[in-house]
Amino acid sequence: MKLIIEDDEGRKTVVPFVRDEITIGRQEGNTIRLTERNVSRRHARLVRLNGHVVLEDLGSYNGTRINGERVAGQLPLKEGDLIQIGDYDLALQVEGAANAAPTGAITAKVPASRRPEPEEEDAPAPSASQDDAEDEEEDDADGDEHDHTPPSAEARRNATSIIRMDQMEADRPRKVERVPEDEQPRLLVLAPTEFKGQEYDCNRTELRIGRTSENDIALDHRSLSRTHAKVVREATGEWRVIDMQSANGMTVNGESYAQATLSHGDIIEMGHVKLRFVGPGTLSEDLAAQGDRPGSKKLVVGIVVAFLSIAAGAALFVIKGQDLVTPTTDTPPPVVANNPPQVPDKPVAAVGTTPETPQPPPEAPPEPKATEQDFETALTAADFDKARTVLDALRAEKGVPVGKAKDLQQRLTLETQAQQQLAVLEEALKNNKVAEATAAAKTFPKTVVFASRFEELKKQLEEAQRPPPGEATVATNPAQKPSTAPTSDFMRGKTAADVERDITDVQTEVQRLSKAKDIPGALEVAKDCALIAPRLPECHLMLGVLYAKSNNQALSLKHYAQFVTLAPPGHAKRARVIEILSNNSPKGDGSAAVPPSENPPASSNGQ
Numbered sequence: 174m175k176l177i178i179e180d181d182e183g184r185k186t187v188v189p190f191v192r193d194e195i196t197i198g199r200q201e202g203n204t205i206r207l208t209e210r211n212v213s214r215r216h217a218r219l220v221r222l223n224g225h226v227v228l229e230d231l232g233s234y235n236g237t238r239i240n241g242e243r244v245a246g247q248l249p250l251k252e253g254d255l256i257q258i259g260d261y262d263l264a265l266q267v268e269g270a271a272n273a274a275p276t277g278a279i280t281a282k283v284p285a286s287r288r289p290e291p292e293e294e295d296a297p298a299p300s301a302s303q304d305d306a307e308d309e310e311e312d313d314a315d316g317d318e319h320d321h322t323p324p325s326a327e328a329r330r331n332a333t334s335i336i337r338m339d340q341m342e343a344d345r346p347r348k349v350e351r352v353p354e355d356e357q358p359r360l361l362v363l364a365p366t367e368f369k370g371q372e373y374d375c376n377r378t379e380l381r382i383g384r385t386s387e388n389d390i391a392l393d394h395r396s397l398s399r400t401h402a403k404v405v406r407e408a409t410g411e412w413r414v415i416d417m418q419s420a421n422g423m424t425v426n427g428e429s430y431a432q433a434t435l436s437h438g439d440i441i442e443m444g445h446v447k448l449r450f451v452g453p454g455t456l457s458e459d460l461a462a463q464g465d466r467p468g469s470k471k472l473v474v475g476i477v478v479a480f481l482s483i484a485a486g487a488a489l490f491v492i493k494g495q496d497l498v499t500p501t502t503d504t505p506p507p508v509v510a511n512n513p514p515q516v517p518d519k520p521v522a523a524v525g526t527t528p529e530t531p532q533p534p535p536e537a538p539p540e541p542k543a544t545e546q547d548f549e550t551a552l553t554a555a556d557f558d559k560a561r562t563v564l565d566a567l568r569a570e571k572g573v574p575v576g577k578a579k580d581l582q583q584r585l586t587l588e589t590q591a592q593q594q595l596a597v598l599e600e601a602l603k604n605n606k607v608a609e610a611t612a613a614a615k616t617f618p619k620t621v622v623f624a625s626r627f628e629e630l631k632k633q634l635e636e637a638q639r640p641p642p643g644e645a646t647v648a649t650n651p652a653q654k655p656s657t658a659p660t661s662d663f664m665r666g667k668t669a670a671d672v673e674r675d676i677t678d679v680q681t682e683v684q685r686l687s688k689a690k691d692i693p694g695a696l697e698v699a700k701d702c703a704l705i706a707p708r709l710p711e712c713h714l715m716l717g718v719l720y721a722k723s724n725n726q727a728l729s730l731k732h733y734a735q736f737v738t739l740a741p742p743g744h745a746k747r748a749r750v751i752e753i754l755s756n757n758s759p760k761g762d763g764s765a766a767v768p769p770s771e772n773p774p775a776s777s778n779g780q
Contacts, residue, residue: 174267176219178205181260195219197258211235211259226250226265235259347405350378354575356453358412360390360404363440364447368392374575378406382443396421396444404435412450414441543567548581555622557589591620598630607637608737608754638734661694664701672706683715687722695719710739714746730757
């Protein structure tokens with residue numbers, strides 16, 4: 174069984190009658206919400222009783238009628254009865270009685286429960302003053318209806334959806350196709366701040382929006398469901414947004430919807446995420462579309478009134494100015510000097526005559542349109558705000574193809590990231606944080622604008638990475654010849670491949686000697702490890718730990734830095750070592766040592 178609803182403009186809506194009771198009224202919380210002012214907040218209800226449907230008026234102000242007769246109390250309904258509630262006509266229809274689906278422009282709406290409001294009291298026969306009084310009373314009582322609080326998930330699950338028949342299969346699988354570029358609308362993020370300004374082209378006939386990466390539009394915000402909604406293009410060419418049973422629901426222009434047809438400028442809210450639907454077209458078409466909205470005529474009238482007021486004030490100013498500069502008739506004529514001055518180029522107005530009306534200044538030439546060259550100039554000058562403004566203008570004026578605009582956006586994003594990374598690198602070098610500077614240089618993007626500055630900083634970093642003078646003295650001391658072969662029995666005869674394969678055994682041996690308080694023996698094995706396999710990060714990690722236990726800060730930090738340089742980004746100890754380097758930067762005197770408590774934590778391989 175279905176309930177057919179028709180408004181005063183002839184638009185029809187179908188409501189499946191699947192519950193034992195349906196309430197009808199103007200306030201949110203009713204099963205069916207009718208928003209005209211001549212519908213009471215709780216107007217009537219339909220109840221299933223013993224296989225029949227009974228209509229009951231709930232003390233509404235304007236009453237409920239069946240076939241033209243006002244209802245008092247409860248009255249059973251039969252198929253074909255005409256129910257009149259305010260400006261709406263309703264009728265019951267048994268399943269299968271009508272094959273043709275009614276059409277209309279009413280979009281799907283899911284009313285949500287709000288805090289209870291007091292019931293309307295019965296009133297005597299209406300008069301003009303009583304109607305006004307009730308309107309004022311209901312306006313005060315219904316203030317919460319305009320808060321647009323999204324309905325709870327429980328309320329949406331328990332509410333009856335008002336849907337069009339052509340929307341009843343909105344969740345069916347659709348054939349996803351490419352949308353031509355000149356017909357692609359866009360979704361512009363308005364909130365929250367971290368996503369504001371991002372744009373997404375609706376380049377396919379179905380796009381899913383949600384919190385996770387498998388969606389076409391992924392916005393990682395806690396107020397969104399995994400897949401919150403989807404935007405689809407129907408065969409008729411219209412675009413529609415459909416809620417995917419999300420937890421926080423969806424509103425369009427402040428009204429809660431399960432599905433809604435989209436027009437240019439509509440505001441879609443999903444949780445705390447707010448999007449604007451921007452239809453395809455030029456900037457001028459966008460402005461024209463905005464002018465057709467409610468309130469635009471008031472704006473035009475206000476501009477005209479302001480213009481007329483300014484013009485009247487200017488005319489009054491000119492008249493008063495003439496009174497000040499025009500001499501009275503009693504003033505004697507000026508005396509001509511013996512040597513009269515040269516006649517001016519411009520004619521002087523005769524005394525007592527009305528001065529000529531000044532010519533208005535020429536209109537300023539229109540501002541030139543933004544060009545791709547403007548973008549290149551701003552980008553090269555590192556004026557990223559101007560470059561972003563020019564790019565927005567190019568998009569609005571369709572000055573460049575969509576693909577080209579994306580390339581320009583990627584370049585702008587890359588140079589912005591390079592500027593931020595450059596600041597990190599400069600700060601690290603300034604504070605002598607070599608490890609942090611090394612990490613920043615490794616991840617520096619390929620930039621054009623900052624390429625020369627980056628090369629300068631790389632040279633500074635190479636200078637900072639050179640070993641301290643004390644260590645160099647040890648290495649070049651003629652009394653100590655540098656070792657070219659392993660000196661420990663454990664490492665003697667091993668090759669680089671052997672060390673890389675058996676690094677766990679090497680770490681176990683170093684740990685055994687360290688626990689036995691044989692730090693020199695452990696250092697000998699670790700040095701042989703670095704001698705045989707100098708590119709193996711674990712060798713330098715062991716040396717960093719052992720030198721720290723030996724209170725040799727300079728050598729400890731040196732090998733920690735080499736470990737950070739050689740270790741891959743995902744290495745389990747890398748982040749901890751970088752933290753140690755940041756907190757224990759060498760100051761040149763070698764007096765401060767890395768405390769053992771700051772050594773990297775033990776790993777599963779025994780180090």
